[in-house]
Amino acid sequence: MSGDSEDPSPSVTIECPECGTTSKVPLSDAAERLDTHNERVHDGADVARLDPVVADRLADILAEEMGIWEDSEV
Numbered sequence: 001m002s003g004d005s006e007d008p009s010p011s012v013t014i015e016c017p018e019c020g021t022t023s024k025v026p027l028s029d030a031a032e033r034l035d036t037h038n039e040r041v042h043d044g045a046d047v048a049r050l051d052p053v054v055a056d057r058l059a060d061i062l063a064e065e066m067g068i069w070e071d072s073e074v
Contacts, residue, residue: 009027009028009029010026010027011025011026011027012025012026012027012050012051012054013050013051013054014030014033014034014037014048014050014051015048015049015050015051016037016047016048016049017047018042018047018048019041019047019048022051030050034048034049034050
């Protein structure tokens with residue numbers, strides 16, 4: 001084990017239902033990879049996307065971190 005304590009970046013799945021492809025990419029690169037794919041292959045249309053399950057979970061985590069649900073009653 002080296003003295004380097006850096007953890008690898010978490011990865012997420014991006015998928016393109018039109019192309020029938022999925023890829024795991026570092027979370028930090030996901031937006032750029034999606035934009036690049038959609039521009040190159042789909043003339044800029046938002047076809048490729050973050051895995052919907054992952055996107056929903058990230059939205060939940062962000063809403064919780066931002067305190068959005070604290071002020072609303074369910």
